[in-house]
Each structure stands twice: as structure tokens, then as C-alpha cells.
Amino acid sequence: MRTSIATVSLSGPLSEKLTAVATAGFDGVEIFENDLLGSPLSPEEVRLRCADLGLSIDLYQPFRDFEAVPADTLARNLRRAERKFAVMERLGADLLLVCSSVAPESVDDDALAAEQLRLLADRAADHGIRIAYEALAWGRHVSTYDHAWRIVEQADHPALGTCLDSFHILSRGSDPKGIADIPGEKIFFLQLADAPLMAMDVLQWSRHYRCFPGQGGFDLAPLVAATVAAGYQGPLSLEVFNDVFRQAGAASTAVDALRSLLLLEESAGLSVLPAASAPSGFAFAELTAADTEPLRGVLDALGFAHTARHTWKPVELWEQGDARILLNTGVSGRRQDPALTAIGVETPEPDRAARRAEAVLAPVVPRRRAQLDAPLDAVAAPDGTEIFFCRTEQADHISWTGDFTELPSRALPKERVEQGERGEPSAAAIRRIDHIALTQPWHQFDEASLFHRGVLGLEADGSLDLADPYGLVRSRAVASPDGGVRIVLNIAPAPDADGPRLQHIALATDDIVGAARRILASGASLLPISANYYDDLEARHDLEPERLATLAELGILYDRDENGEFLHCYTATVGRVFFELVQRTGGYRGYGAQNAAVRLAAQHLHQQGV
Amino acid sequence: MRTSIATVSLSGPLSEKLTAVATAGFDGVEIFENDLLGSPLSPEEVRLRCADLGLSIDLYQPFRDFEAVPADTLARNLRRAERKFAVMERLGADLLLVCSSVAPESVDDDALAAEQLRLLADRAADHGIRIAYEALAWGRHVSTYDHAWRIVEQADHPALGTCLDSFHILSRGSDPKGIADIPGEKIFFLQLADAPLMAMDVLQWSRHYRCFPGQGGFDLAPLVAATVAAGYQGPLSLEVFNDVFRQAGAASTAVDALRSLLLLEESAGLSVLPAASAPSGFAFAELTAADTEPLRGVLDALGFAHTARHTWKPVELWEQGDARILLNTGVSGRRQDPALTAIGVETPEPDRAARRAEAVLAPVVPRRRAQLDAPLDAVAAPDGTEIFFCRTEQADHISWTGDFTELPSRALPKERVEQGERGEPSAAAIRRIDHIALTQPWHQFDEASLFHRGVLGLEADGSLDLADPYGLVRSRAVASPDGGVRIVLNIAPAPDADGPRLQHIALATDDIVGAARRILASGASLLPISANYYDDLEARHDLEPERLATLAELGILYDRDENGEFLHCYTATVGRVFFELVQRTGGYRGYGAQNAAVRLAAQHLHQQGV
Incomplete structure (x- = not known):
């Protein structure tokens, strides 16, 4: 289906928003009035700009x-409406969103509302403009989509239809099944937004916390499917008011937005993408x-052995059991401190996984490889981490390990580590x-979580708040169903803190006490x-x-x-990186969130040298 | 009364929190358990540290x-309780906060609750410890203060009393009058927190949005007065969970916190401070x-005249009507760009105003003046702006203008500007x-608003969200009742933005069209x-x-x-500063918030040179 987005969903001046929307690949935009009012571009210039960018203006609002x-x-x-019709003619926009009234002087009278909307539609039609009437969840007398539709039906004018908005419908707990009762040609527009499930004033919820589909707690697919089944022909259009997106870069937010729509179309059964299949484990980190010397020291203490080297890149392979760590000294640009830059995940069909990733707009990592290199497909996660x-x-399948040459000494350090007294x-x-x-x-944070779900096929846990001495850390885990791949996404507490964005690798052992003693014994x-x-x-525990x-x-x-x-x-911690040793018994699926405050306090003290 | 604060209200490790609390001037602390668990200090060391700092440990919780x-x-x-009693004995704490249960296995049975709490109190008494039982607003069966008191009354044990918490009481809309029915000696503790009035889940509200008294929407004074009238002898103690305070510096937050308590004591009739009297106008900015050259150019275009110079400092006085601007080139340290560094306010009794400011912990600005200097009393606002x-x-009263020497040319530029054709x-x-x-x-933001109210005697408007192209600007005006002094406090949208913190001076005219034409005519x-x-x-308007x-x-x-x-x-904009011309007619009291989005968009475009 055609895709569209309201300009209010992105940051910056109108001209930059339009460029970001077109570059991401949307078909059209909703022009949010305040964006036009603040722009030095005249309506005619906005019209031209959109035409140049290949964008249709699908809606003027509100x-x-x-x-x-x-x-x-x-x-x-x-x-007032006539003045707006004049602006719309200059813009070349032919659909106006009319929100249900919140004015104290409006009365609870459907017949009067219908009569006045019919009058408005009649005036609009004179300008070749149509009216899409939408129920705000906090409308004074009209707050549900079926009520708005009854008024539109009663008004019975060809230039008057309804606009459905997933936030207004789902925030009130309305059942989208009733959409099937609306003739498709009377659904003039469909606006989509998700939101985290929150018990709060619905106006504040809507104005600050909306997010893109799949990033919140609403089930949008049935709503979209019902609307399309009713015969809706218009675009799927995003309208997201979000305090964070207002500050983030428009270009990346627009890509994030379009990805969310592509994934929503897939889950609503409206498109078919290369299927996702969850990875079964980590191939490497x-x-x-x-300078990798400090990292080598830690890996050695952890019992890893340097087993192979890349045939032509400055990359070492360190192994222990099925844990593989690559140390790369081929640093380009500003990254100097040790940092986790890439993750390999074991994927049943790497080619299909790469095709899916590309289909949902994951940035493909340029392949800087020579002839001999194994065909590694990689995409960049929102935080820049490369996923292979x-x-x-x-x-x-060709294996990435084919690019590595085993070291002659390989067997020695592995034996030292992996074998107990009896050689096991x-x-x-x-x-x-x-x-x-x-x-x-x-x-x-929300973008990353949707990326890992939509691109890698991982499942997301709920979001947790962890108490750091200097603020709350928001944390959410994404994992494959069997736990073979688990990634924990954290948001540092102080957005103005210039500190390093820490990363860590947690290593599984069956005997953490023995492993810890071995590390200490190694100095x-x-x-x-x-x-x-x-x-x-x-x-707490006996x-x-x-x-x-x-x-x-x-x-x-x-x-x-x-x-x-x-x-x-x-x-x-070495640079931005530290290691965790973990031992799970039974079916424990968490990450020790209960202990996070104590661990974070200890890390702060340790870094301050206390 | 004695003052106390829970360590959870401040950021950083426990030892830094204790130092900040003592330095601000509190009498005691509540030790929040997680702060102890994350600290390398043993309970004995915490006890010693508190003793050295002159702090009593008033409560261990929860x-x-x-x-x-x-x-x-x-x-x-x-x-579990016995283990905590042991920790408390090592700490030297003799009061334990017990929150009403949220456990699914707890039952709705007051008699059973009372019996078990009596048992707990009995065990506690063996260690010289008392129990303060508090109703959480989201307690499973006990969620109101009168219910918690009924259970304490029923348990009837000398080591069992109740803890009142203003958030739990007022967030549920309970009437604090009932506190009078509780014998004062059974109120073991009083925790105080304010919060903005929000329609949201009470647990989330409590965990993230609490603030210090006077910074939110609760009326705390009657609650405090009722508790003291009932015979409560313990400290006034702050317990504030706030996402922002968790990140802000502990030292300044602690001062802010104690100021809020001092102002609360005053408004509850428990103390007398030098009275506040609102300033009647701005003396100067x-x-x-x-380099003041660019500012001189703007002032000249605005019609200001350079009328006097400071007798011994590099400061010029520019005047027009009752608007006075000082230009100071005596820049010390890092401030290079033009910035608004001080405000003078017309105060009926400057000495009393200064005494009040000191009494509520406003930082007094060191007087860098010579013998001849007028006795200017100044304090620093939370953002560093000096208030004279x-x-x-x-x-x-001696006037600050006495330090200035009139320039011989004074009459000329003033006449040019201020007089029309007939010399008026x-x-x-x-x-x-x-x-x-x-x-x-x-x-x-909240600290600044309370400062201007408590120190200067201004009144605060509600908080507004203004849409900047790169995020929402939170804005709140504080003003004297007659509008003689109005200060608008804004929070920039992106906390990680390194941009300058803009300031502006709005100048009143009776003919903005004429004033604007004059500015343009001046080039x-x-x-x-x-x-x-x-x-x-x-x-919108006809x-x-x-x-x-x-x-x-x-x-x-x-x-x-x-x-x-x-x-x-x-x-x-020059450096961090720009000027606004305003013309008010009738009783308009606002600041044109309706136009803020358009103005902010225009300023961004202008600064980008579009």
C-alpha cells in the first residue's frame, strides 16, 4: 500500500522534513499546519518541493x-475554513482533517454536527476538497470512531468521510472490528500510531508518548487488516507525537518510521517479506x-586462547568452547578505546536473512573484502554495531572461519583451559x-528494539528501570525464543553525560565459582x-x-x-567494554535486574578508584 | 523543627549524599536500603560518618x-526482619519503616495484620528498635493513612506507630484533617513530598515525578500543620523519587531540598522568616x-542612550524611559559571548529582602565593591544569574545609580528618542x-521556579510546552502580582544539545509599529x-x-x-542574547505562547542563515 507520514512526526524545519521523508522512501506526507506556519516556503513552494521529491500531499491537518x-x-x-481551503488550493492538497470538537460551546447534538459538517463539505467540494472527520479520544461529545462515522453517515455528503486513527481508537479500548461496518469509500484516511500501554491522561499520552507501530503496546495489525478489508484505498499514514522523535535527527527517524510500516504491513498480511528466522546463537563478538593489549590480558585471564588469525586483516580469533571473540586492530577513524563493534549471529539461511534486512531498510554494511573473503552479509544496527x-x-554454507588461519599453538592454550584433570x-x-x-x-531505544525484532526475528521483553547512582537506566532485552541469542539494550540515565556508552559481553559457564577463582589465580x-x-x-534468601x-x-x-x-x-572495564561471567541453572531467563543497582554502584566506585 | 531527607532523593554514592545533606544544613537522614547495599562502607562506618557530619539517622527504610x-x-x-534489626543496630538506627504489603499472598484481614505487626514490634523492641507502619497509596489491602492507623491502634504496642507520607495521602485525595484524630506520640515519622498534579498510575507517579514541597501541586502546609497540632515530635523529612534529581548534583539538590522545607515551615505557620514583598519593577538588566560593540549597536537602534558610566568599573548605563541596561566589559573567566548576567529588581526594603534570601539559603554573591560602592545586596539564582x-x-535608601557618573551628552540622545514633534x-x-x-x-526547572517564588516573592503560572523545531520547550512564568516584574523560565528541549542557553529582554512600548519602524530606519x-x-x-482573527x-x-x-x-x-540574537519588543493592551497577562512555535522556527532559520 502507499505510505505516508505526518510532518509533525519529525524534527527540524519543514524543508528538511520533506527531504527526510522522500529519502527514506515514503510516497506522501501529511502537512501539519504548524510546520507550514513556521516555514519561509510559500504553499506554492511547498507544493513544488513535494513534486520534485516525488511526494504527494495526502492530507492537510488539523x-x-x-x-x-x-x-x-x-x-x-x-x-476560517474558507481561508484554509485557499491555502490548500495553493498547496495542491485536497483532503482536510477535521477533529471532533473540544470547544466548550459545542453541544451534544449529532444532527446539528451532521448538518454543519454537510455544510462544510459542500463548501469544500466547491474547491475540489474533501473533509475527513476524526474522533479525538478526548473529543467533547464525539470521542469514538463509530460515533464519528454515525455523524458522517447522517450528513451523507460525497465530500465528507471519516478518518480513522489507531491511537484514538485503541487508547480508548474500542474494538476495531466495527470498522468492517463502514463502507471503504467513506474511510477517507487512516492514521497510524502505537503507544506504550500507560495509565495516564489520554491527551498527555497522545501528545508525548506516541510511537511508531510495533514500538508500543497496541495491536495494530487487526485494525489495519479490518480497514483494508472494508475497502479502504488510501495510504497507511503515520502520525506520531513523541518528545524524543522531536529531538532526534529527521533522516534516521524517517527510516525508522518507514521500517515500522513495512513490518506492520507484513504482520497485517498485506505484504510478504523474506521470512525472519531467529538466530540460534552468537557466532562471534x-x-x-x-591497542588490544589490555583486552588480550583479560581474555587470557578468562581462559580464552588465541587460536587463529585472519588471512589478510589485522584480526585475531580467540576461542573458548563456543565463545569466539575477534580482536580487530584495524581501527579507522576516531574509535580508539576498545569497543564492541560487531556481532556475528548463527543464522539458518544467511542470504535470506540479509534479503529480509535489506527489505526492511536495515543499512547494509559496505563489504570491504578481498576476493578470498567469505561472503559475510552484515547490516548496521541503530547504534552502529554491525550485525553479521x-x-x-x-x-x-561457506564459513567466515575459512578466512582465518589456525595458529600452530592452537591446541596448547585450549587444553590448559578446557580440560580438567581427566582431560575433559x-x-x-x-x-x-x-x-x-x-x-x-x-x-x-524504541528504534533499536524494533530493529532487533523486525530484522533479526528476536522477541522483546518488557522495559525495566534500573537504578544507577546517577539516574535510572532503561533496559530491555531482546532474545531468540530458545535464548540462543540474547541482547540487552540499555539507555544511559543522563542524556547530557559525555561518558562512554558501555557495552559488555556476558560469558556462560557451568561453574562460576571455579571460573572466578581461575581468573583471580591468573592475577x-x-x-x-x-x-x-x-x-x-x-x-532475602536462605x-x-x-x-x-x-x-x-x-x-x-x-x-x-x-x-x-x-x-x-x-x-x-577496558575502554568501553567489560565482561560478565554468568551461570544459569534451571530455566532462569532474566539478567539479574535485582542486582543491577548494586553492580552499577560498584562500577562507578571502581572507576573513581575508590 | 528538625529536618531530614531520604538518601534516595539525591544522586551519587552514599558517602557523597551524606556530605551533601550535612553541608546543606539538614539535621538528619533516612538511610534508603539500596544506598547502603551499594556502598563499600560498612554500617559501622556509615554510623561514624554520620556522627562526624552531625547527622542523626532518623529512619532505615523500606x-x-x-x-x-x-x-x-x-x-x-x-x-528477614531480624537480619535488618542487626544491620540497624550496627548503623545506630532505631526506627524502621514498614510499608503496607503489596504481596499477592497477603490477605485482607486487619486483625491478622495487627497481630503480626504486634509480633514484629515485640521483636524490634528487644533491639531497642521501633516500627513505623505506612500505607502505600497502592498497598494491596491497606492504602490510606487512616486504615494504617486503625491497624496500629488495634495492634496497641508501644514500639509500633504510624508513618505519614504526604504523597501517599494527597495522591489519593485523602483529607489530612483526620490526622488530628491520631495521638501525636503514635505518629512516629512524617515524610514529605510534593508532585505535579497528573492523571496517571499512582505507582509510576510516585516513583518518577515526586518533587520537593512547593514545586508541585499538593497543598502540604495544612497536612504539616495538622500533624504538628496532633503532637508529632519527629523531624520533617523529605522523601522524593524523581528522575531528574537522580541525575542532578547532590550538593545543589540538597540545598534546594532544605530551602523547600524552610518555606514549607513558614507557610505552615511553624516559623517566621523575614517577610517577602514582591518587587515592583526591574531596576536594570x-x-x-x-566586546560590547554589537550590543551597543542594537541598543542604539532600539533608541537607548548611553547616559552614564560606573565610577570605577568598566560598566556603562544605557537608558530609555524606565528601562535601564548595563553593559559590562569586566569579563572574568570563560564568559565571552554577550550574556545576561544580572538583574536588578526594585524592592521596597532591600535589606529585608536580602535577609530573607539568606534565610532561605540563596547563595549570597560576594560583594566585589570598593568603599564608594552603593550597598548592593545580591544573590545568585539557580542558573547563575545574579539578582540585585x-x-x-x-x-x-542609597541608590545603585549613585555609583554612576552622568555623561555630559546625556540629554541629547534621550531627546532624539523620547520626544515627539511637540517635545513629548x-x-x-x-x-x-x-x-x-x-x-x-x-x-x-522546578528549583528555579521555587527560588523565584520563595526568595523574590513572585507568583508562578502553570507550565507550558512550546514546540521548537528540535523539541518541546518547557516554559513557566513567574511574576509579581501587578506584573511589574515578570521572568519567563524556559527549559531547552534537547538536554544533550551544546547550544547556548538563550536569554532575552522584552521591552515595553505603547506603539510597537512605530518602534519597529524606527529600528528598521536605523538600519x-x-x-x-x-x-x-x-x-x-x-x-483566526478578523x-x-x-x-x-x-x-x-x-x-x-x-x-x-x-x-x-x-x-x-x-x-x-547577539551571543546568547536577543531583545523582544512588546505592546500590551487591556489586561493581557501572557507572553504570546500561541506564537512561540513560529518564532522559534524563525530564529532557527535565521541562525542557519536561511
């Missing part, structure tokens, strides 16, 4: 407080640094990457945790005194839920 | 989900710059400073406003075509309300 008013007010309102679709050492892998060895945590730019240190935490742990003493000795944090236990501890 | 549970849970909860209490050329002041002259607008650091420019704005103005054309020609914005009209236009 026109407020028109209907069900006394005669003298009606006369003033019709005069890549750390980049000008991999199939590691399977017969049906020690339980204290690292098994694999458990999860990866990435701090997101503060304005891309490396673990993050010290306050003794007060263990007093509290003892009060742990054996000996076990508690061991946890306290090693700085291991503890959590449990109805399914199992979670134990975790942390290395020091 | 203990959750204790009462009205099955027997096995009770046993576990008592075990002081602009500081390394003045009495300009009145017989009963032209209506197009500037009369006085209408208002001053200051962009606040993003985390000091200076005014901010151009989009023609689309005037199309819309015509649609202005005469000629008048509309004049407004459009000069870039004058227009608003009106039921009392009168407001016309305003803007100069270009």
Missing part, C-alpha cells in the same frame, strides 16, 4: 473545533581497539556467549561487591552460610526466580 | 511485604561581554523592561516571520487588512485573550 456550535460561531468557523549473518562451519573440559570453562549488552543512544581482578549486599542476600561466604569472597551476585538460579560477576 | 500473610511466610518475614535588590533614586515622549519609545526570559539548565533588522503565519492569523499588512511587513506577532491584545517582535 482543523479544530468546527461542528455542533451556535450559528454565529458557525459563521466564523466557515470563514568483535572488539576493536588501537553467519553459518559457522556447516557443510551447506572443566566445568569452570566458558561455554559460549550468554548475552551481549549494548548502551543505546538515548533517542534510539586479574573482579569487580568488588559491597559486603552489605551479602547481608541483604542472606536476609543460602547456606558457606555458599554465601564464597559468593561474597568472589564478588558473585545472586538471583533466583521460580525456574532457577542466576549467578554473575564482572571484570574491570 | 521493609516491604511483611503483614497479613500465612504462618510460613510470617516466619520467613520475621527471620546587566549584559556582560568581552535595588531601590532606585528614592530618598529612604514618543509613543514609540521604550517605557520599561516588560519581562526577562532565561533558559534554565534542564535539571533546574538594524528584525526577525522575519513567515507569510504563512499571517494567512493563519487572518483566518483583523483589518491594513493592520494585518503592517504586522506582516514588520514581522510583528499577534495574540489576544479575553482581556486585551499582545503584539511582539524580535531583534537578531
Whole structure:
């Protein structure tokens, strides 16, 4: 279907919004009146600009407080409308959004509302303009879509139809099934917005917290499907009032917006994209640094072995169990401090995954590879992390490991680490990457979550607030259904803080106590945790005194839920990166959120050298 | 009364919080458990630290989900409590806050709750500890203060009392009058927090939006008065969960917090401070710059005359009518760009105003003056702007103008400007400073508003959201009752934006059209406003075509309300500063908020050179 977006959804002056909308690939725009009023472009110039950019102007909006008013007010309102019709003719826009009135002087009289709207439609028709009447969720007398439709039906004018808005419908808990009762040709427009489920004043909710489809808690697909089934022929148009999007860059927000529509079309059964299939695990995590020496030290202490090197790039492969870390010294540009720059995920069909990613507008990473390089498909996540679709050492696909040459010494360090007394892998060895945590730019939290769901096929948990000593960290995990890939997305508390956006790699072991002792024995240190935490742990959980003493000795944090236990501890931070060791037992699926405040406090103290 | 504050109200690690609390001048603290758990200090060390700082530990909190549970849970909860009693003994804290349960397994049985709380109090008494039972507004079965008191009464144990919390009481709309029915000695603690009036889930409201007394919408004074009248002997203690305070500096937040308590004590009739009396007008506004040449050009175009110079500082006085601008080139430190650094306000009794400011912890500005200098009393507002209490050329007080020497040329430029054809002041002259607008650091909006009310005796309007192209600007005006002094406090939209914090001086005239023409005639420019704005103005208001054309020609914005009209236009921005010309007719009291989006868009375009 055709796609459109209201200019109010993006930041900046009108001309920049239009460019961003066209560049992202939308077919049209809704011109939000305030954007025109603040623009130095005349309506004719806006019309030309849109034509040059290949954008249709699908709607001019909003026109407020028109209907069900006394005669003298009606006369003033019709005069006001005529002025707007004149602007619309200059713009070349032929559809005007009229919101249900919130004016105190409007009366609760459907017949009067219908009569006055018929009059308005008649005037509009003289200018070749049509009127789309929409129920605001907080309209004074008309606040539901079926009520707005009854008035439109009663008015019975060819230039008068209704506008459906998913926020106004779903925020009131209305059932979208009733849309099927509206003739498709009388649905003049469909505006789409999602929103997190919140118990708050609906006007404030609408004005500040709307988000793009799939980023909130509403189920938009049935609403869209019902509207299309009713015979709606217009565009799918986004209208999102959001405090964050108002500040973020228009270009990236527009891409994010169009992606949300493409995914919504897919889930509503209106389009078919290359199917998503969740990755089964991490192929690798890549750390980049000008000087990798400190990272090598940590990896060595963690028991990793340097097993191979890239045939022609300055990249080392370090391995332990199924955990693979790449150390890349090919730093280009400003990134100097060690940083996590790429993730490889094990994907059943890498080619299809890449096609899907491209179809939903994931930025494809330019392939800087030589002839010999394995065909690695990669896209950039919103925070810039590169995601590679991999199939590691399977017969049906070329493996990225083919680009690496094994080191002759490979067997030695691995044995030292992985084998216990009887030559079997020690339980204290690292098994694999458990999860990866990435701090997101503060304005891309919702975008990142939708990206990982829509592009990678991961599922999102709810959002949590974690108490950092200097503010709340918003956190949300996305994971494959079996937990093979888990990514934790965090938003740092202070948006004006210039501090590094921390990232960490959590490594799974079956014996965290043994693993921690091994790290300490190697001379490396673990993050010290306050003794007060263990007093509290003892009060909350009836742990054996000996076990508690061991946890306290090693700085291991503890959590449990109805399914199992979670134990975790942390290395020091190198550049922007640190490592976590985790041991899960039973079916524990979380990330130890209960302990986050204590861990964050400890990390702040550690970095201050206390 | 004694003052206290919960450590959760401030940012940073526990040791820094304690220092900030003591430095601000509080008598005690509530130790919030998570702050202790994240601290490397042992309970004994915290006890010592508090003793060194002269702080009492008034409360340890919170203990959750204790009462009205099955027997096995009770046993576990008592075990948990014993561990906390042990921590409290090490801390030297003798009062534990127990919140009403939210646990699903708790039952709605007051007798059982009372019985189990009696048991808890009995155990506590063995350690010399008392229990303060508080109703959470979202408690599962107990959510009102009178219900919590009935259970405490029923339990009838000397070590069991109730804790009152203004947020939990007022957020539910409970009437604090009932507090009079509780014996004072059974009110073990009083926690105070304000909050903006919001229609939202009460738990979210409480966790994120609490603020200090006087910064929100609750009427705390009657609640405090009722509690003290009932015989309450404990401290007034602040417990504020606020996303912004969690990020702001602990030291300044602690001062802000104590100021709010001092003002609350005053309004509850518990203390007497030097009385506030609202200033009657602006004595001057002081602009500081390394190079004042661009400012001189603007002032000259506005019709100001350089009338005097400071006897020994590099400060010029520019005058027009009652508007006085000081240009200061004595720049110390980093401020290079022109900036508004000080405001003088006409105050009936400057000495008393200064005593009041000091009494409510306004930072006194060090007097860098020589022998001859007039006794100017000044304090620093939260954004750093210096506020001088003045009495300009009145017989009963030394005037700051005494430090200035009139220039011989004084009469000439004034005449040119102020006199019309018949030698009378032209209506197009500037009369006085209408208002001053200051962009606040993003985390000091509520603090600034309370400062200007509590220190200067101004009254605050409601908070507005203004749409800037790059985000919403929060705006709130504080003004004297007669409008003689008006200050607009704004919060820039993007907290991570490094842009300058704009300030502006609005100048009142009786003939804005004449004033604008004079400025243009002098060769200076005014901010151009989009023609689309005037199309819309015509649609909204039935202005005469000629008048509309004049407004459009000069870039004058227009608003009106039921009392009168407001016309305003803007100069270009110099450094961080620009000027606004305003003409008010009738009783219009606002600031043209309706036009803010268009003006902000125009300023962005102008600064980008479009």
C-alpha cells in the first residue's frame, strides 16, 4: 500500500522534513499546519518541493473545533475554513482533517454536527476538497470512531468521510472490528500510531508518548487488516507525537518510521517479506581497539586462547568452547578505546536473512573484502554495531572461519583451559556467549528494539528501570525464543553525560565459582561487591552460610526466580567494554535486574578508584 | 523543627549524599536500603560518618511485604526482619519503616495484620528498635493513612506507630484533617513530598515525578500543620523519587531540598522568616561581554542612550524611559559571548529582602565593591544569574545609580528618542523592561521556579510546552502580582544539545509599529516571520487588512485573550542574547505562547542563515 507520514512526526524545519521523508522512501506526507506556519516556503513552494521529491500531499491537518456550535460561531468557523481551503488550493492538497470538537460551546447534538459538517463539505467540494472527520479520544461529545462515522453517515455528503486513527481508537479500548461496518469509500484516511500501554491522561499520552507501530503496546495489525478489508484505498499514514522523535535527527527517524510500516504491513498480511528466522546463537563478538593489549590480558585471564588469525586483516580469533571473540586492530577513524563493534549471529539461511534486512531498510554494511573473503552479509544496527549473518562451519554454507588461519599453538592454550584433570573440559570453562549488552543512544531505544525484532526475528521483553547512582537506566532485552541469542539494550540515565556508552559481553559457564577463582589465580581482578549486599542476600534468601561466604569472597551476585538460579560477576572495564561471567541453572531467563543497582554502584566506585 | 531527607532523593554514592545533606544544613537522614547495599562502607562506618557530619539517622527504610500473610511466610518475614534489626543496630538506627504489603499472598484481614505487626514490634523492641507502619497509596489491602492507623491502634504496642507520607495521602485525595484524630506520640515519622498534579498510575507517579514541597501541586502546609497540632515530635523529612534529581548534583539538590522545607515551615505557620514583598519593577538588566560593540549597536537602534558610566568599573548605563541596561566589559573567566548576567529588581526594603534570601539559603554573591560602592545586596539564582535588590533614586535608601557618573551628552540622545514633534515622549519609545526570559539548565526547572517564588516573592503560572523545531520547550512564568516584574523560565528541549542557553529582554512600548519602524530606519533588522503565519492569523482573527499588512511587513506577532491584545517582535540574537519588543493592551497577562512555535522556527532559520 502507499505510505505516508505526518510532518509533525519529525524534527527540524519543514524543508528538511520533506527531504527526510522522500529519502527514506515514503510516497506522501501529511502537512501539519504548524510546520507550514513556521516555514519561509510559500504553499506554492511547498507544493513544488513535494513534486520534485516525488511526494504527494495526502492530507492537510488539523482543523479544530468546527461542528455542533451556535450559528454565529458557525459563521466564523466557515470563514476560517474558507481561508484554509485557499491555502490548500495553493498547496495542491485536497483532503482536510477535521477533529471532533473540544470547544466548550459545542453541544451534544449529532444532527446539528451532521448538518454543519454537510455544510462544510459542500463548501469544500466547491474547491475540489474533501473533509475527513476524526474522533479525538478526548473529543467533547464525539470521542469514538463509530460515533464519528454515525455523524458522517447522517450528513451523507460525497465530500465528507471519516478518518480513522489507531491511537484514538485503541487508547480508548474500542474494538476495531466495527470498522468492517463502514463502507471503504467513506474511510477517507487512516492514521497510524502505537503507544506504550500507560495509565495516564489520554491527551498527555497522545501528545508525548506516541510511537511508531510495533514500538508500543497496541495491536495494530487487526485494525489495519479490518480497514483494508472494508475497502479502504488510501495510504497507511503515520502520525506520531513523541518528545524524543522531536529531538532526534529527521533522516534516521524517517527510516525508522518507514521500517515500522513495512513490518506492520507484513504482520497485517498485506505484504510478504523474506521470512525472519531467529538466530540460534552468537557466532562471534568483535572488539576493536588501537591497542588490544589490555583486552588480550583479560581474555587470557578468562581462559580464552588465541587460536587463529585472519588471512589478510589485522584480526585475531580467540576461542573458548563456543565463545569466539575477534580482536580487530584495524581501527579507522576516531574509535580508539576498545569497543564492541560487531556481532556475528548463527543464522539458518544467511542470504535470506540479509534479503529480509535489506527489505526492511536495515543499512547494509559496505563489504570491504578481498576476493578470498567469505561472503559475510552484515547490516548496521541503530547504534552502529554491525550485525553479521553467519553459518559457522556447516557443510551447506561457506564459513567466515575459512578466512582465518589456525595458529600452530592452537591446541596448547585450549587444553590448559578446557580440560580438567581427566582431560575433559572443566566445568569452570566458558561455554559460549550468554548475552551481549549494548548502551543505546538515548533517542534510539524504541528504534533499536524494533530493529532487533523486525530484522533479526528476536522477541522483546518488557522495559525495566534500573537504578544507577546517577539516574535510572532503561533496559530491555531482546532474545531468540530458545535464548540462543540474547541482547540487552540499555539507555544511559543522563542524556547530557559525555561518558562512554558501555557495552559488555556476558560469558556462560557451568561453574562460576571455579571460573572466578581461575581468573583471580591468573592475577586479574573482579569487580568488588559491597559486603552489605551479602547481608541483604542472606536476609532475602536462605543460602547456606558457606555458599554465601564464597559468593561474597568472589564478588558473585545472586538471583533466583521460580525456574532457577542466576549467578554473575564482572571484570574491570577496558575502554568501553567489560565482561560478565554468568551461570544459569534451571530455566532462569532474566539478567539479574535485582542486582543491577548494586553492580552499577560498584562500577562507578571502581572507576573513581575508590 | 528538625529536618531530614531520604538518601534516595539525591544522586551519587552514599558517602557523597551524606556530605551533601550535612553541608546543606539538614539535621538528619533516612538511610534508603539500596544506598547502603551499594556502598563499600560498612554500617559501622556509615554510623561514624554520620556522627562526624552531625547527622542523626532518623529512619532505615523500606521493609516491604511483611503483614497479613500465612504462618510460613510470617516466619520467613520475621527471620528477614531480624537480619535488618542487626544491620540497624550496627548503623545506630532505631526506627524502621514498614510499608503496607503489596504481596499477592497477603490477605485482607486487619486483625491478622495487627497481630503480626504486634509480633514484629515485640521483636524490634528487644533491639531497642521501633516500627513505623505506612500505607502505600497502592498497598494491596491497606492504602490510606487512616486504615494504617486503625491497624496500629488495634495492634496497641508501644514500639509500633504510624508513618505519614504526604504523597501517599494527597495522591489519593485523602483529607489530612483526620490526622488530628491520631495521638501525636503514635505518629512516629512524617515524610514529605510534593508532585505535579497528573492523571496517571499512582505507582509510576510516585516513583518518577515526586518533587520537593512547593514545586508541585499538593497543598502540604495544612497536612504539616495538622500533624504538628496532633503532637508529632519527629523531624520533617523529605522523601522524593524523581528522575531528574537522580541525575542532578547532590550538593545543589540538597540545598534546594532544605530551602523547600524552610518555606514549607513558614507557610505552615511553624516559623517566621523575614517577610517577602514582591518587587515592583526591574531596576536594570546587566549584559556582560568581552566586546560590547554589537550590543551597543542594537541598543542604539532600539533608541537607548548611553547616559552614564560606573565610577570605577568598566560598566556603562544605557537608558530609555524606565528601562535601564548595563553593559559590562569586566569579563572574568570563560564568559565571552554577550550574556545576561544580572538583574536588578526594585524592592521596597532591600535589606529585608536580602535577609530573607539568606534565610532561605540563596547563595549570597560576594560583594566585589570598593568603599564608594552603593550597598548592593545580591544573590545568585539557580542558573547563575545574579539578582540585585535595588531601590532606585528614592530618598529612604542609597541608590545603585549613585555609583554612576552622568555623561555630559546625556540629554541629547534621550531627546532624539523620547520626544515627539511637540517635545513629548514618543509613543514609540521604550517605557520599561516588560519581562526577562532565561533558559534554565534542564535539571533546574522546578528549583528555579521555587527560588523565584520563595526568595523574590513572585507568583508562578502553570507550565507550558512550546514546540521548537528540535523539541518541546518547557516554559513557566513567574511574576509579581501587578506584573511589574515578570521572568519567563524556559527549559531547552534537547538536554544533550551544546547550544547556548538563550536569554532575552522584552521591552515595553505603547506603539510597537512605530518602534519597529524606527529600528528598521536605523538600519538594524528584525526577525522575519513567515507569510504563512499571517494567512493563519487572518483566518483566526478578523483583523483589518491594513493592520494585518503592517504586522506582516514588520514581522510583528499577534495574540489576544479575553482581556486585551499582545503584539511582539524580535531583534537578531547577539551571543546568547536577543531583545523582544512588546505592546500590551487591556489586561493581557501572557507572553504570546500561541506564537512561540513560529518564532522559534524563525530564529532557527535565521541562525542557519536561511
